[in-house]
Amino acid sequence: MKTRETVLYLLRKFAKMIVTIWLVTTIIFFLIRLMPSNPVDRYIETQMVQYGMTYEDAKARAAHLFSMDLEKPVVTQYIDYISNVARFDFGDSLLTPGLSVLEIIGARLPWTLLTVGLGMIFAFIFGVIIGAALAFKRDKWYEPIISGFASILSAVPDFLIAIFIILLFGVFKFNGKTLMQISFLRGNYSIRMKPGWNMKFIIDVAKHTFAPSLTYMLSQLGVWILLMKGSTTKCLNTDYVTMAKIRGLSSGKVLRSYIGRNAMLPIVTELAMRMGLIVSGSLIIEQLFVYQGIGLELVKATNGRDYPVMQGIFLIMSISMVVSNFIAEMLYAVLDPRIKLSGGKQNGR
Amino acid sequence: MSNDKNSLLFQMNNVSIAYNTKRGALKAVQNASFSINERESAALIGESGCGKTTLATSIVDALPNAAAITSGEMLYKAADGKTVDLLKLSRGQMRRLLWDDISMVFQASQSSFNPVCKIRTQFVDTVRAHRKGVSNKQIDEMSRALLETVHLDAEKVLDSFPHEISGGMKQRTLIALSLLLDPRLVILDEPTTALDILTQEKILKLLRQLKDDKGFSLLFITHDLSIVSELADKVITMYAGIIVESAPVKEFFSNPKHPYSSGLIHAIPRLTDTDDELFSIPGNPPDLITLRKGCPFAPRCSRCVPQCHEELPPFEQVRADHYCACWNPVSEGVHHG
Ligand SMILES: Nc1ncnc2c1ncn2[C@@H]1O[C@H](COP(=O)(O)OP(=O)(O)OP(=O)(O)O)[C@@H](O)[C@H]1O
Ligand code: SF4
Ligand SMILES: [Mg+2]
Secondary structure (H helix, E strand, C coil): CHHHHHHHHHHHHHHHHHHHHHHHHHHHHHHHHHCCCCHHHHHHHHHHHHHCCCHHHHHHHHHHHCCCCCCCCHHHHHHHHHHHHHCCCCCECCCCCCCEHHHHHHHHHHHHHHHHHHHHHHHHHHHHHHHHHHHHCCCCCHHHHHHHHHHHHHHCCHHHHHHHHHHHHHHCEECCEECCCHHHHCCCCCCCCCCCCCHHHHHHHHHHHHHHHHHHHHHHHHHHHHHHHHHHHHHHCCHHHHHHHHCCCCHHHHHHHHHHHHHHHHHHHHHHHHHCCHHHHHHHHHHHCCCCCHHHHHHHHHHCCCHHHHHHHHHHHHHHHHHHHHHHHHHHHHHCCCECCCCCCECCC | CCCCCCCEEEEEEEEEEEEEECCEEEEEEEEEEEEEECCCEEEEECCCCCCHHHHHHHHCCCCCCCEEEEEEEEEEECCCCCEEEHHHCCHHHHHHHECCCEEEECCCHHHCCCCCCCHHHHHHHHHHHHCCCCCHHHHHHHHHHHHHHCCCCHHHHHCCCHHHCCHHHHHHHHHHHHCCCCCCEEEEECCCCCCCHHHHHHHHHHHHHHHHHHCCEEEEECCCHHHHHHHCCEEEEEECCEEEEEEEHHHHHHCCCCHHHHHHHHCCCCCCCCCCCCCCCCCCCCCCCCCCCCCCCHHHCCCCCHHHHCCCCCCEEEECCEEECCCCCCCCCCCCC
16 A cells, blocks of 8 residues: 555656656757757858858758757757657767767766765765754854854855865965965876876875865855754754653664654755756866866856757756756655655645 | 552652743742642643643753753652652653653643654654563553553554644543553643543543552643543642642632632633623733732732732641642632632
């Protein structure tokens, strides 16, 4: 009975996710094609003006690059496009001919997942620990100081944090030395290094990852502290926690099963949701650290009007948002029994 | 028999509790003294906001952070015959006493269960916190037996999440839970408010019977004097944070000494009353932050004498087992003037 309900619920949510992804994909298709002065026309124009190509040549080239046949009716184009996207075929890059968009994404995305992902995980871990501790120490003198610091941290834009990190580690001298060689604050790994699964390379990558990861971690830490503090404080004051204490449960048990589980509920789903923001979170940080990830690639593509790459990255960004929302909903359904499996809405307390 | 009705189980002496508020200290309980004997059932009554819940929760060390016990002692005679002051116990010692010896069901009991755990888990947690080496099967049997005595479908309730059972079921489940470890003192804050009249009747009958069978003492808070007459051996009346009267139930109804108690009794509508005019106490209780000197009931009291405005009346014995704090108590046979 329960299992059947759960499976149906999962299926419904999954269908919703697929529909959303389809909608997003469709919107991107029409945005790029049907807008006045759309990228395809712009590309054709540029080719004609700059390289003196004929309209036909330029159009044929555009059709190839955007992997669509511009002669076909829009409906056919649309069907082709959707079936290509379904096979993760986003066409070829304009700036680096011969490389498919998928190859570019495949080469860049792992780097972003590494730096921004690590930053996010550490921000989550530290934020949860500090936030929970603050909730318990609400009457201590240092609580408002740390909370205030967290608020400030959550409001400071990430490029300021990045600049601060660069100054702190690469510019300021302590005992005549900077904390890090400035070369570690640029790029993914040292130029002379040959990529491979050896210790030397891994350590080099780790050193290069440190600063951008730390920047992303700091930019997210404040939010996690405040979220966790709020969530824990709310749980501490509930009747069920007081009741658990009156029942003589040990403080460890109360902390784990009564405060912890309930306080973590919204936090864990928030984490799942924020996973979808990794790509967009990388934009500014990767520029400042010249880190060759998906964010920097998107900036380059935008500057160079590499529409297929832009389209591919936007698709990846949107899809990861939708998928992480789906995961968040799943988690909530698993962790919170109050989720009505029939409607997917939360019961009031 | 060792636990006859006259052996003292719990005694509160001169306990004062204040809430730290933005406007200043709110004196929710002042100099409260009362006692409960073994197997005795005491009712705590008084207008809303007079400090009943505060007084009761202080016993189980569950006051909100803003509250502090500023003075007094709470003597509890443990099962081994030793008397301890609950306020002086270490956290660990207190933890062992809680639920095993003293249990409590909250006034707003609707959210007393952890929303993400099944009821069964919370019964199991409770036993595990106090008893070593009890099997899950034994805990199940104990829980089921109690849930059935409060007229619940035990299997269904144990397998439910808190949000899946109704408010009245939750309250009965909590009453069952409060008896799980055979406590010696059970505190119930308005135990039947979420229940319809019929269920309320059943629960009251049940409580009386359980109390006799299991031999626990009861401290319950209520606004309903009919429940008092049915369930209480002793009545403790509070007004504006002060215990103004403590009397055996018969005497409370037949011969109340404090004008406020007398007023409460006469505020009950009676089907037998010929005149349909209901006596009610004029005015409102005072603000507990800006209390004036003298008796706090003075502005509303019909028996007020000049001294009442000057000095707080002491809580004194007026008869056997009967205490009252009033300069001009109601005389025998006269009810209200
Ligand atoms: N957390 C709190 N902070 C500040 N003041 C409080 C707090 N809880 C209660 N009070 C105040 O303490 C006084 C006593 O409250 P209490 O809850 O003990 O009343 P009560 O007699 O149980 O009332 P009721 O019959 O409505 O349940 C009230 O004046 C109330 O405003
Ligand atoms: S002390 Fe005075 S004012 Fe207070 S209840 Fe008694 S008679 Fe009334
Ligand atoms: Mg109350």
